């Protein structure tokens with residue numbers, strides 16, 4: 001028996017905006033026992049608005065100007081879901097997410113920013129690049145930058161920015177600075193009679209001087225009425241040509257805010273009280289651009305979002321602990337530090353204004369100090385050392401058995417399966433008996449396998465997908481087509497409602513994969529424990545009509561070896577645990593793990609594979625040795641190893657999965673590496689994989705055709721990595737590795 005910390009409440013933060021990253025950091029420093037926090041945001045990196053112009057101008061790198069949300073959440077012990085919220089149902093307390101199942105909450109906070117208003121001008125949405133989302137702007141800007149640099153000819157490329165506020169002016173100046181010396185012409189089109197309407201005259205003059213000195217033509221009182229493919233149509237009927245168009249006009253709110261039925265201001269922004277709670281719903285909070293404090297409306301600017309962060313953190317904590325909430329009074333005026341492209345900046349506050357290089361350095365220092373809070377994450381208190389949710393404070397910690405008493409209540413599993421049965425009628429049997437009949441064609445051989453994983457990503461839907469894919473890989477490596485599966489899940493101790501939410505996400509993720517493989521989830525078993533474990537028993541029948549299966553052994557000397565997916569998941573997720581991984585590398589690893597081996601197995605059969613295995617915990621070398629069966633050798637060309645981005649760098653930094661050393665101990669003696677072999681690349685042979693690729697041996701004459709077919713089927717990383725040999729004579733190691741050129 002053990003004392004359990006039970007999770008009993010879900011706080012969901014929607015959007016990785018300025019207020020949320022600050023609130024998240026503060027909540028993590030003093031955790032609330034029993035509270036599960038989830039952050040939902042589409043990208044693993046969120047931009048810091050103050051550094052956005054500096055990023056475009058080339059003063060900052062992408063990493064300096066962005067906060068890695070995956071890393072922040074890993075540090076904070078918060079679930080990170082990379083997804084976009086598309087609807088909110090405050091009555092059902094559910095959030096709809098694009099392309100994946102809805103998410104339940106007890107308390108929700110929204111900090112999703114705003115986007116330029118595009119819909120009132122016909123053609124703007126079709127032809128302009130909005131300045132937000134920043135991910136889209138950044139991609140378009142990089143493409144434009146490369147295009148301008150590579151461009152030949154004498155005619156200047158016309159870049160146009162529509163807008164007249166601080167963001168558009170900074171954007172135009174930053175672009176112009178970065179493209180200095182290139183053949184470009186820039187225009188700023190502003191509907192108002194002056195740019196920077198809310199700034200003092202001195203600041204405005206300084207900014208106008210900077211615009212003129214960079215040859216940026218400023219057009220005021222010039223409202224854009226329509227946009228055509230390469231031309232702006234102005235309200236007075238005039239037309240102005242452009243080659244590239246950026247849109248940075250007044251902020252608009254995501255339409256799902258108003259569609260939720262929650263009170264909004266006249267522009268569709270969430271109306272909040274000074275506690276940052278929605279007007280008529282205490283469970284909904286809003287901060288940053290998306291929220292309007294009805295008693296103290298302010299312009300949409302990042303400084304207000306930053307100031308709201310600590311109040312939001314305080315009020316979320318206070319509300320959950322049933323303590324008094326704080327009222328937030330936003331400042332009337334704020335210091336605006338506007339960068340002028342070339343490490344000059346203009347300061348504006350009330351009647352005060354100053355311009356110069358020192359102002360830029362001042363701004364740079366403020367921005368760097370803000371970002372340092374997320375780069376250097378401090379030690380925080382353990383999850384059980386902070387405040388306790390009220391009901392947990394009253395009730396002594398539950399004693400939970402390790403045996404059948406740890407089972408998740410039958411209701412949670414059966415209601416999760418029943419709900420999913422409606423969503424996946426062909427592939428989810430719903431709540432059923434303890435034992436099930438396995439559907440299989442008459443007389444067919446049934447192949448059975450089981451595989452389990454510990455939690456490696458915090459997003460339960462993705463975790464369910466990975467676990468299902470990982471289990472199905474065993475069948476594919478045998479050349480079997482999956483027909484049915486049974487789940488075995490251990491869920492962290494939680495209240496019945498949270499258990500059910502977690503199970504639904506996990507099983508919906510698994511069903512996403514099972515449905516794609518036309519495999520039925522027949523039922524399962526769930527229990528509670530200190531950490532999440534999920535696995536599946538999977539049953540399959542031969543893919544080929546003649547009943548032929550693929551075998552692990554059976555390769556012959558002279559066969560070539562093809563690897564279908566890149567290596568590196570072990571080291572990358574070990575790095576994630578240590579907060580050393582980049583969210584973009586983790587995303588690449590995730591999509592590799594989610595790529596099914598099903599079609600690769602069909603192609604292996606069609607190309608007369610002599611042996612096949614999937615790469616999992618023993619790493620490439622361990623699984624290759626199983627394939628060689630002690631009677632054969634192999635030559636590997638390490639320059640050909642497909643590797644995930646960032647993996648070699650993590651190994652070079654000494655970060656390895658816990659199984660890595662065991663793999664080296666058991667398989668290292670069977671490897672002989674040539675003198676030119678790079679040590680980090682060699683270590684990739686021992687890196688344990690989750691849902692790794694297939695290693696396929698096949699006659700030499702067929703390997704290139706298999707690789708071509710794999711590439712066409714979407715296995716972009718598939719490569720011939722070596723060949724099977726006779727066992728080298730004497731005491732030489734069976735596997736010889738060389739590296740002809742660096743990878």
Ligand SMILES: Cc1cc2nc3c(=O)[nH]c(=O)nc-3n(C[C@H](O)[C@H](O)[C@H](O)COP(=O)(O)OP(=O)(O)OC[C@H]3O[C@@H](n4cnc5c(N)ncnc54)[C@H](O)[C@@H]3O)c2cc1C
Nearest residue numbers: 015016017018046049085112113167288289301302303305
């Ligand atoms: C070029 C430029 C320069 C600027 N410079 C400054 C400046 O120097 N100072 C200043 O005060 N302001 C500046 N601003 C304004 C500033 O960008 C915004 O006011 C600020 O970013 C608002 O912060 P926020 O927290 O509301 O949201 P954001 O910072 O916009 O963050 C929103 C987050 O939510 C995520 N998200 C969006 N939609 C969804 C969804 N549906 N579901 C889940 N997640 C979602 C986004 O991906 C993002 O991570 C500038 C703006 C521009 C365009």
